[in-house]
Amino acid sequence: MKYENILIVIEAEDKKLSKLSIEMLSKGRNLADELDQKLFALIIGNKNENILNDTIMYGADKVINVDNKFLENYTTMAYTKVLNNIIDEFNPLIILIPATENGKDLGGRICARRNIGLVADCVDIVLTDEKDNFKCIRPTFDGSLLSDIRISSYPKIVTVSKSNFKASRKDINRQGEIVNFDSEITKSDILTEIVGVIKTNKKVSIEDANIIVAGGLGLEQPKNWHLVRELADVLGGAVSGSKPISDQLWIPADAFVGVTGLKVKPKLYIAIGISGSVQHLQGMRESGIIVAINKDPDAPIFKVAHYGMVGDLFEVVPMLIEKLKELKING
Ligand SMILES: Cc1cc2nc3c(=O)[nH]c(=O)nc-3n(C[C@H](O)[C@H](O)[C@H](O)COP(=O)(O)OP(=O)(O)OC[C@H]3O[C@@H](n4cnc5c(N)ncnc54)[C@H](O)[C@@H]3O)c2cc1C
Structure with a gap:
């Protein structure tokens, strides 16, 4: 089996790309360019149209859009099923997932499902002379050291922490491809129901605060x-x-x-x-x-x-x- 191309799992906040997703697109773009491969972005959700073009403008070559009313909110089994199908269809070499609550849940579950390796909370992904033997860098010993971990299975899956990669600027002239992918998700895949969302009152965004x-x-x-x-x-x-x-x-x-x-x-x-x-x-x-x-x-x-x-x-x-x-x- 030939595994190629970089896949980013995108997360949206209020129907906009999250800051971490933009940072990951920037890192993914660099990796794709250095490896001479394509950068794919996976968007799972409901009514995703607002972020499809932005994902291209921030660096993706191809956006895989999985749009389904049952995917409005993150649920473990449904999102894992989608990602599993996407891996079978596109055979990515490496998948970057945001190290958020949902992303960590998805990363762990997909790796258990496929019996493959995961490096969590990466702060960098570094190429080596062997092109696909990525150094996955993450904090260890309570954050006092950084460790270099390699994944020997495919696709290589990492979750990526916030604020480690500089977000690239939006290029409004950037062109890319958008493909719609049938998730095959039905009500029976939804084992838990989100009955309401309570927003926290963040008066000043911490990361932007002076x-x-x-x-x-x-x-x-x-x-x-x-x-x-x-x-x-x-x-x-x-x-x-x-x-x-x-x-x-x-x-x-x-x-x-x-x-x-x-x-x-x-x-x-x-x-x-x-x-x-x-x-x-x-x-x-x-x-x-x-x-x-x-x-x-x-x-x-x-x-x-x-x-x-x-x-x-x-x-x-x-x-x-x-x-x-x-x-x-x-x-
Ligand atoms: C894998 C791992 C990752 C972690 N990641 C993080 C992380 O990202 N961020 C993080 O913050 N922690 C992290 N921790 C936890 C970290 O190790 C510490 O336990 C934590 O930062 C301590 O929090 P603290 O300073 O609030 O509490 P404490 O260490 O208990 O300090 C409380 C301080 O308050 C002072 N104090 C007490 N009473 C008063 C008073 N009346 N007036 C003035 N001073 C007073 C004390 O002198 C003391 O210095 C992590 C731990 C692990 C194992």
């Missing part, structure tokens, strides 16, 4: 989280936190900073009650100015902070909020 106020376990309890919010509000910034904070759902599951979360570079990053684990630092150490508030003078966050306040956050943060409010009032 100012981020992030909180950690030093806040102790959700009832204290208002301190982080109030400081962010008075500064006009976005709210984020360490992974345990999102694990406990004080912030949305995809809103934490770090090696397995968002990589951010705001002008100002304020870390409140965050110790500065190696995993957290990898997501924010390139911020313009880092301010840390922590009662432990030896906390690792102080090694990367430009300004450090050693003290009890329950005293320091309210004072800071008051002072900033005063400064605002006095112009």
